[in-house]
Every structure is written in structure tokens, then in C-alpha cells.
Amino acid sequence: MNAAPDPLDPSQPGQPGEPSISAAADRARAQLQEEIERVRRGVEEMLAEQSAPINDDLRRELNDLREDNRLYVKKRVRKTERKLERSIERIDDRTNTLERRLDQLDDERRLVEYRIHAETERLLDGLLLEVRAIADRLEGKPC
DSSP: OOOOOOTTOTTSOOOTTSOOHHHHHHHHHHHHHHHHHHHHHHHHHHHHHTTOOOOHHHHHHHHHHHHHHHHHHHHHHHHHHHHHHHHHHHHHHHHHHHHHHHHHHHHHHHHHHHHHHHHHHHHHHHHHHHHHHHHHHHHTOOO
């Protein structure tokens, strides 16, 4: 039997294919806000059906609820946007660092290839001189 993950414990990993806890929390918040708005509309409709004028206190409370809901959503969206921007900045920084490191490694690789090539050429030139000296000795020519 699978227990629902505790939203207060981010250490509990979700199963592969399951949405993250933050995504589930966002959906739950959206559903809660929709439910609050549905109840508010229901109260207004009920009062309208009773043909009774809406009490000023009740109207004010409904408007306060609507404003609180709007401010809450606005605040959460701003907070999420800032968090997303920070994450993107961190990823950009890491990408730039990796690009610089790759460029540095490429330069080092080119330098090492040049050194290997130059050393191999020097060794082959030395070997060629030795082989010629041996050939000259075998032919009896003075060195």
C-alpha cells in the first residue's frame, strides 16, 4: 500500500512518472482558490435568489476575500518567478563555467598534440641520423 507523500517532507522522493510535490501543491492551491471563488459566487447567488439586499458587511467580507485571494495568487506567482529566475541564472552560470572549461581543455589538447608531434619529429630525425651513421660505417665511409 502506497502512502501519500508528506508535503512537509521534501526528502521523500516521488515515484518515476509521478508529478513533483511542488506541482501537486500548485494544483491543490489552484483547486482551493477555485473552490473559494465558487463558494463566494454561490453565496452571492443565494442572496440574490432570496431577493434580499446583500448585507454591506457580507459584501465587504466577500470583496475582502476576493482581494486576499488575488493578492495571494499575485504574491505566489512573483515568488515562483523569482525562484525560477534564480534557477535559470544558476544554470547559466554553470553552463558558462563548463563552456570555459571545455575551451580550456581544447586549448590544452591542441598544445599537447603539438608537443607530441614535435617530439616525435625530433626523435625520428635523431633516429634517421643514427641510421645514416650506421649505414655510412657499414659502407666504410668516414663520419
